[in-house]
Amino acid sequence: MKIAVLGAGAWGTSISVSLCARHDVRLWARDAALVAALRADRANLRYLPGIALPPALTLDHDLARALDGAELALAAVTTNGLRETLRAMRGSGRGTPLVWLCKGFESGQARLPHQVCAEELSGSVPRAVLSGPSFAEEVARGLPAALTLASDDPVFARAAARALHGPALRVYLSEDVIGVEAAGAVKNVIAIAAGVSDGLELGLSARAALITRGLAEMMRLGVALGGRAETFMGLAGAGDLILTATGDLSRNRKVGLALARGTPLDAVLAGLGHTAEGVHTARAVAALAQKLAVEMPITRAVCRVLDDPRQARAAVQELLAREQKTEY
Numbered sequence: 001m002k003i004a005v006l007g008a009g010a011w012g013t014s015i016s017v018s019l020c021a022r023h024d025v026r027l028w029a030r031d032a033a034l035v036a037a038l039r040a041d042r043a044n045l046r047y048l049p050g051i052a053l054p055p056a057l058t059l060d061h062d063l064a065r066a067l068d069g070a071e072l073a074l075a076a077v078t079t080n081g082l083r084e085t086l087r088a089m090r091g092s093g094r095g096t097p098l099v100w101l102c103k104g105f106e107s108g109q110a111r112l113p114h115q116v117c118a119e120e121l122s123g124s125v126p127r128a129v130l131s132g133p134s135f136a137e138e139v140a141r142g143l144p145a146a147l148t149l150a151s152d153d154p155v156f157a158r159a160a161a162r163a164l165h166g167p168a169l170r171v172y173l174s175e176d177v178i179g180v181e182a183a184g185a186v187k188n189v190i191a192i193a194a195g196v197s198d199g200l201e202l203g204l205s206a207r208a209a210l211i212t213r214g215l216a217e218m219m220r221l222g223v224a225l226g227g228r229a230e231t232f233m234g235l236a237g238a239g240d241l242i243l244t245a246t247g248d249l250s251r252n253r254k255v256g257l258a259l260a261r262g263t264p265l266d267a268v269l270a271g272l273g274h275t276a277e278g279v280h281t282a283r284a285v286a287a288l289a290q291k292l293a294v295e296m297p298i299t300r301a302v303c304r305v306l307d308d309p310r311q312a313r314a315a316v317q318e319l320l321a322r323e324q325k326t327e328y
Helices: 010-019 032-041 063-067 079-091 113-120 136-140 154-164 177-199 204-225 229-233 235-246 251-260 265-272 277-292 297-307 309-320
Strands: 002-006 024-028 048-052 058-060 072-075 098-100 127-131 145-150 169-174
Touching: 002 010, 002 063, 010 024, 010 048, 010 136, 024 063, 032 058, 048 136, 063 079, 072 079, 079 113, 079 277, 098 113, 113 127, 113 177, 127 154, 127 177, 127 235, 145 154, 145 177, 145 235, 154 169, 169 177, 177 204, 177 229, 177 235, 177 251, 177 277, 177 297, 177 309, 204 229, 204 235, 204 277, 204 297, 229 235, 235 251, 251 265, 251 277, 251 297, 251 309, 277 297, 297 309
Parallel strands: 002 024, 002 072, 024 058, 072 098, 098 127, 145 169
Antiparallel strands: 127 145
């Protein structure tokens, strides 16, 4: 299959490397200078250092050319960059079937990616979301991972899953687009909280409690949005949350660790060099939870610490001082 991967960040580069062995892959980046560097170095030194780009991987900064003849497009841009990318796709005149890999809510209106796609793409374009526990570096190295592909078009879902499924990358099917997206968005916020907990040296028991109660928050919001509760117990929910909240490669966890040291958010993000979706998502999630009357105390605590890292210990104490209640 001819596949166009849109976005040459860590995940876009990683999935391109992973798929190159069995597909004709073209990796697109809007930045012509980045594409030139990728061609010269045959590596993405900025976003995925240490991973060689296969000779068969084609690199391009012309979107129309990247989509020409493509049977599938993978949008690996940030959630906030998705709308602009979709408009450019529409402007190219291609109706390429689409799978998006981004996780989070679009800033401002708190739109999930499927809502952005509905507003920007023709209803005839087949579409799906791919999410789950996966660090870009590990997938690029060919280490085992399992993901969930969700779509309300079962025929397209099966075809896309067959294309993406490989020896080390298992792809499971779901029809719960909302649940998969909501899980992928909120888990990044909870991962920041886990990083704060670890940074304050509160212990493994505290982290386990926080992850578990964070999963409850994810589920409450996801169900309120129309998702299925069982989705949050699967790869896109519990699986991705556990990975992002505990893994040393997690950008969102790194944000929490730095905030616990009192580092201002601007300095944290500048030192990170990558997008940490949880930072942009936290306030959108908190606002949406308030609108839907969904209780999300951990998310509120994360927003407090993002505004002022000096409030980290106070935010933890506030969580511990909440009224005792039944678990369910």
